[in-house]
Amino acid sequence: MFQTFEASADPSQGAERVAALRRAMAEAGVDGFLVPRADEHQGEYVAPRSERLQWLTGFTGSAGAALVLLECAILFVDGRYTLQVRQQTDPALFEYESLVDLPPAQWLAANLTSSTRLAFDPWLHTIAEVKGLRAAAEKRGATLVPVDNLVDRVWADQPQPPLGPASIQPESLAGMLAKEKLPLLAERVAESGATATVLTDPSSVAWAFNIRGSDVPHTPLMLAFAIIPAEGRPQLFVDNRKLDIEVKAYLTQLADLRSPDLLEGAVRAAASQGPVGLDFGLAAEALRLLVEDAGGQMVALSDPARLPRATKNKTELAGSRAAHRRDGAAMADFLCWLDAQDAGSVDEIKAVQQLEACRRQAGDDAQMPLRDISFDTISGAGPNGAVIHYRVTRKTNRRLGENELFLVDSGGQYQDGTTDITRTVILGTPTAEMKRHYTLVLKGLIGLSMLRFPVGTRGCDIDAIARMHHWKAGLDYAHGTGHGVGSFLAVHEGPQRIAKTGTEKLLPGMILSNEPGYYKAGAYGIRLENLIVVEDATAIEGGDLPMHAFETLTLCPFDRRLIDTALLAPEERAWLDSYHARVRKEIAPMLGGETLAWLEAQTEPLPA
Known part of the structure; x- marks a missing residue:
């Protein structure tokens, strides 16, 4: 809680860590790996376990990406961080590009070769983002390869997933009960032609269930996914250790509680029952792959909680x-x-x-x-x-x-x-x-x-x-x-x-x-x-x-x-x-x- 003042990464470690990542790339048979500043929820606010970009490069900004190839490494940041990124990272190790003027997809379209196999973690990139990356790779005859995260293979002391306690946001402050919000979301799912949608944004989960958490710094979010069906009870995927007796009893009235490791199977099951609505700008590419592997169909559906929450x-x-x-x-x-x-x-x-x-x-x-x-x-x-x-x-x-x-x-x-x-x-x-x-x-x-x-x-x-x-x-x-x-x-x-x-x-x-x-x-x-x-x-x-x-x-x-x-x-x-x-x-x-x-x-x- 509150602010600490220690430098969170050492730029001098960048060379050793990039070298370790390149060894992992060689073992995986790929020529490059994309490291975004993101987690499975595609949020700005990430737990220490998901600070992969910071660990690898030293850069602590809230937006950015690194592209590590065998011969070079590029850091992409926006205008807020043009000074900061040069202070926090090793300029002998990284080239710097604009995340706005020349984002990774455009850089790839101009620089990849036909033999390049570029790896990425499909949980850390949105469906829309991967569509752009794939188009850029195909333009150059290169191949985009989904893999388990390569940084995780070499980050020896990576923190464990967070287990911050959850709490209830009462109606006196929320202004509306969760049991009134959830049917409204289900209506939006039905109107889209989908039979279910996956809420991937923890802020939307928090709003929909009137729940708050403590999984990420300074933002009262509980990292969780939810499946909202057009008909029937929602499913909430959250580590049971975050819930005390009162919170668990409250949530059990609203949804079926599931362990996070059951999410993939539940998405496949939902895909077998009808079209699944996904927000292409927010949902991870991994969810699209799960629906596709199950032989299901997708419906482009904006996160139904986003506008009501805003x-x-x-x-x-x-x-x-x-x-x-x-x-x-x-x-x-x-x-x-x-x-x-x-x-x-x-x-x-x-x-x-x-x-x-x-x-x-x-x-x-x-x-x-x-x-x-x-x-x-x-x-x-x-x-x-x-x-x-x-x-x-x-x-x-x-x-x-x-x-x-x-x-x-x-x-x-x-x-x-x-x-x-x-x-x-x-x-x-x-x-x-x-x-x-x-x-x-x-x-x-x-x-x-x-x-x-x-x-x-x-x-x-x-x-x-x-x-x-x-x-x-x-x-x-x-x-x-x-x-x-x-x-x-x-x-x-x-x-x-x-x-x-x-x-x-x-x-x-x-x-x-x-x-x-x-x-x-x-x-x-x-x-x-x-x-x-x-x-x-x-x-x-x-x-x-x-x-x-x-x-x-x-x-x-x-x-x-x-x-x-x-x-x-x-x-x-x-x-x-x-x-x-x-x-x-x-x-x-x-x-x-x-x-x-x-x-x-x-x-x-x-x-x-």
Whole structure:
């Protein structure tokens, strides 16, 4: 629980481990092996046992892949990790490519030879991904070979599968009973023409059964699969050791409990009874192979729990608002404390520890304790803030220096809601350049916050709103503007997102982040992040389209010292003053003493 600060992999071990993998490749009669950052559920959040990419390369990012061939090795990462991957891995061992601009399938299509036999673990790649890989291999006359995982053969001290205890999410927080949710999923299966579907995403399993777990860091997931039939009782595949008497009795009322090693046989049995619905973008290729081997048919069926999970009900939204009020109070305590420290007296680790302590206190005071942080806190001082997904370790720990920017991206897991907030502050006096860049980022956040948009709008349609002022200044940032957020679930939740690739329609109840940024390599990083929720917009006289808008959930002031008020338009100033007044109104009753005085000063209207 909570954050540790040890470096999780040693780049110097990469050469030995890649060599061991190549020996395993030779024994298997293949010329290459793909190592994605994934597990059997294709999730971003993986247990230590599934951190194969990190073990092999040293790279600790949440997305990426390694392609190890006999003569070369390539690491694919996206724009968030271009600096980090070079710091954590051996550049003499790996070449680096863009996961977005030249993903593995495109690289294979351009570089494989006709004699190449490329191996992959079919449990770690989706059906859609393998379709692309196979097409790329066939284009070059190469062969794609499914195998048992080759990294597992050479990882001598690989951790055991997790056995974190499960818990029940009560109706008072979930807003709907599992016995009401499961029939709705069965209806969607029947409508698709399938007789059953496999839920592979642990977040969907958690939502459908109102169950939470502790199998992966910082995210209350129980790693499990479920088979949802169009008719009859669901089957839940979970290690019995995760379930105490109460949880087991609860789940037994909802489904037939099965051992995970019975999943393959159950999928074959389902395939023999009728078409099996699989989400090609989420389900592992191994499940397709099981259906095919059983002589069954597949139906393309989007995970039926995904949209209902993403569109939070009134109870879940009320819980999120309450969690954000407590989290805002914790952030105020932390930022007040930070303002009182002398430059150089605090380092990145101490800042993380203090923030965690503030969150614990806020949760304890409200009888809704902090269960965990929602991800490893990004605590970046000076140039470390320019590493978009920087993770402080004892080796990289840096003091917060005089006249430097400090970026802190953090969140909490409370049973009534998941939070995620980023603030960038100055310790001392900012330069004019810092203020300009900070204000451009703030303008992007405000622009998205104020936006009204037609029903049916997608995330990709509004991503440019947050970038508009960057682009006018010849700037940009190498990450999406917003990701979905769960309800005491994953802090990164699909399918909703605000990004160039965000093709899902934004629906009322969807919670997203609003986090534009700017990063000057070797100098500083700036990111500002609030969570927002899609809501129906108030009708305007004369308008003829139904519209949506955003409600801001996060409650925390921005650093006034970094705002160049001359760059703000009147409506932007008005939004910021209104937001700060709301922050003061909602969290001031939870504060006292120095923190209350600090908050009142930070939320005063901007000077004329």
